[in-house]
Amino acid sequence: MTPNARISAAIDILDHVLGGMPAEAALLRWSRSSRFAGSGDRNAVRDLVFDGLRRLRSRAALGGSMSGRGVMLGMCRETGLDPVNVFTGEGHAPLPLTAAELAAGQAPKGLEALDLPDEVWPLWQQSLGHRAEDVALAMRDRAPVWLRVNALRVDPQQAIAALQAEGITCQPHSELPTALMVTDGARKIAASSAYRDGLIELQDLSPQLACAALPAAKRALDYCAGGGGKALALAASGIGSVVAHDASAARMTDLAQRARRAGARIQIAAPGSVKGSFDLVLVDVPCSGSGTWRRTPDAKWRFSMPALHNLLQTQKDILDEVVPHVAPKGHLAYMTCSVLTPENGDQIAAFLTRHPDFEQDFQRSFLPPEASDGFFMAVLRRR
Numbered sequence: 225m226t227p228n229a230r231i232s233a234a235i236d237i238l239d240h241v242l243g244g245m246p247a248e249a250a251l252l253r254w255s256r257s258s259r260f261a262g263s264g265d266r267n268a269v270r271d272l273v274f275d276g277l278r279r280l281r282s283r284a285a286l287g288g289s290m291s292g293r294g295v296m297l298g299m300c301r302e303t304g305l306d307p308v309n310v311f312t313g314e315g316h317a318p319l320p321l322t323a324a325e326l327a328a329g330q331a332p333k334g335l336e337a338l339d340l341p342d343e344v345w346p347l348w349q350q351s352l353g354h355r356a357e358d359v360a361l362a363m364r365d366r367a368p369v370w371l372r373v374n375a376l377r378v379d380p381q382q383a384i385a386a387l388q389a390e391g392i393t394c395q396p397h398s399e400l401p402t403a404l405m406v407t408d409g410a411r412k413i414a415a416s417s418a419y420r421d422g423l424i425e426l427q428d429l430s431p432q433l434a435c436a437a438l439p440a441a442k443r444a445l446d447y448c449a450g451g452g453g454k455a456l457a458l459a460a461s462g463i464g465s466v467v468a469h470d471a472s473a474a475r476m477t478d479l480a481q482r483a484r485r486a487g488a489r490i491q492i493a494a495p496g497s498v499k500g501s502f503d504l505v506l507v508d509v510p511c512s513g514s515g516t517w518r519r520t521p522d523a524k525w526r527f528s529m530p531a532l533h534n535l536l537q538t539q540k541d542i543l544d545e546v547v548p549h550v551a552p553k554g555h556l557a558y559m560t561c562s563v564l565t566p567e568n569g570d571q572i573a574a575f576l577t578r579h580p581d582f583e584q585d586f587q588r589s590f591l592p593p594e595a596s597d598g599f600f601m602a603v604l605r606r607r
Contacts, residue, residue, distance in 0.1 A: 225265040228310050228317035231299075233258065234272035235292035235318055242290065247273060247522040267411060275299070277521035278364050281336040288328025293318065297325065339364050344514070344527050351565040355591060359563065362592040367518045369406040370596060371413070372427040375460045376487045380404065386418040403432045422485035427453050430515070430590040430599035431508075431559070435461070437588070439555050439603065441504035445469065447546050448508050452479035452490070454559075458506070459488035467502070469493040501551035509539045511560040511567050515590075515598020536566055543575050556582065556604045563591065563598035572602045581607050 225233070233254060240250040251273065255266055276283060276295045283298030284290040296318070300307040307326075311318045335345055338360040349356045371394065373383040380401045384394055392409035396402075404424070406413070418424050435457040442464050446455040449468035459466045468490050470476050476492055483490045512532055517524040543558065550556050558575075560567050569587065576582055587602035 225261060225268075226315060226317070227268075228312065229315060230265060230268050230272060231296050231310055232316055232318045233261075233269045234276065235296050237269070237273050238276055238292035238295055241273070241277065241522055242292070247277060247520075272296070272299070274521055275366070277525070278366070278518055279339050280521070280525060281339050282332035282364075285332040285336045286329050288325060288330075293325070297321070298329065301329065339524075341525060341527055343529060344524075347564055347566070348514075351563055351568075352591075359591055359598065363518045363521075363524070365518060365593075367428070367516075367592070367596055369410040369413070370427060370429045370432065371404040371406060371424040372432050372457060372460075373402040373404060373424055374422055374456075374486050374488075375402060377421070377423050383418065383423050386423055387416065390416045390418065392416060392418075397429060397432075400429075400433060400436055402436075403429050405429070420485070422482075422487060425453065425456060425482075425486070427457065428516075428599075429596035430561075431597075432457065433590060433595065434557075434559060434588070434599060434601040437601070437603075438504065438506070438557055439585070441502070441555070443467075443502045444504040444506065445498065445502040445546075445549055446506045446508075447498070447549070448506075448510070448542065449479065450475045450508070452476060452482060454506060454508060455479070455490050456482060456486055456488050458504075459483070459490055460486070463504070465489075465491070467491045467493050467498065469495070469498050471495050498549060501549055501554065503551055503554045504557065505546050505550050505554065506557045506559065507542055507546055508559040508561075509542050510535055511539070511562040512564060513561055515561045515563045515592075515600075518592070519597070532564070532566070536571070539567060539571055540574065543571070544578070547579060550582075550606050552606055554606050555585070556606070558602045558604070560600045561597060562600060563589070568600040568602070572604070576604070583607060 237250045237254050241247050283295045286301045287294035287298030297307055300310055311321045313319045340360050352359055373380045380396050387394055392412050393407045394404035396404055413419050444458050444463045445467045447469050449455050449470045452468055455466050455468040473495055513523050582604045585603045585605050590599040
């Protein structure tokens with residue numbers, strides 16, 4: 225595919241996303257109907273779509289319309305591409321621009337420049353204070369790829385060398401050497417022997433920093449395990465017994481295989497089957513995902529206050545549900561990939577009011593760009 229043909233494909237996909245289709249589903253639909261597209265084409269089109277969604281409002285303003293054509297025209301104007309040379313109508317390029325399209329467009333203003341929905345801004349500003357604009361602007365850029373070195377297999381230097389041999393370059397985080405930021409070759413990770421042999425796992429920096437700050441424990445429960453990334457991190461940290469549980473067994477389908485690959489001992493509990501108490505209970509609850517909007521930018525434009533209120537109730541229910549599993553003097557670690565206070569500090573304050581036998585050890589927010597994704601953790605201790 226030519227560069228212009230890739231832009232034409234991105235226009236079609238963006239129109240479907242703007243019509244309500246999730247970005248991944250729209251990309252898969254295009255890929256299945258475009259067998260001629262190679263892996264390089266698919267990656268390039270995906271990048272165009274995701275970059276367009278991260279900067280949807282600002283590029284639509286520059287392009288003069290909230291449409292796939294408007295967003296890609298805005299991209300041309302923002303990056304210095306001559307749109308007349310892109311919108312040629314030749315081959316598979318987008319159709320030529322009309323006089324109205326050429327005349328339309330202006331510099332983004334207000335929230336357009338921050339690329340945030342109007343509905344989220346008051347809560348965003350209230351939650352982030354003086355960092356509100358900085359974090360919003362960081363969300364307009366692509367997030368870096370981070371890896372976690374599996375200490376059960378190798379040390380950081382061995383992992384870096386193994387990745388380098390396969391054309392993947394990394395640099396360790398200054399405070400957490402087992403966290404590696406990929407500086408080149410990110411698309412090679414999934415096919416690398418370092419990944420297949422369990423030397424490394426894909427995991428963002430923020431949850432790695434959070435897991436590294438957890439208190440020591442002999443027996444831990446990851447109650448909302450999902451794919452199992454944090455359960456694997458707990459096992460690699462030296463905790464003797466790790467139990468992984470999720471309300472949906474389907475989310476943990478690959479965990480047993482990932483644990484074998486990593487050399488980690490993890491017991492997988494069927495939904496609703498957890499028994500007994502644990503020194504450490506981790507709950508990474510369903511949330512708005514507002515801290516990960518540069519990885520899933522279409523979710524930013526689906527944000528709604530009614531959906532947030534439903535999530536707040538789910539978070540409260542999960543917190544209350546796990547209380548019986550926290551041993552006396554044990555710890556409860558509450559995590560979200562959100563930057564919004566109602567899901568974070570407010571949720572913890574309400575929990576402590578309902579459960580006076582718990583007290584807070586500490587809480588911490590991780591914010592981009594310095595901590596990659598936005599993330600929150602509070603660690604509570606049972607008296």
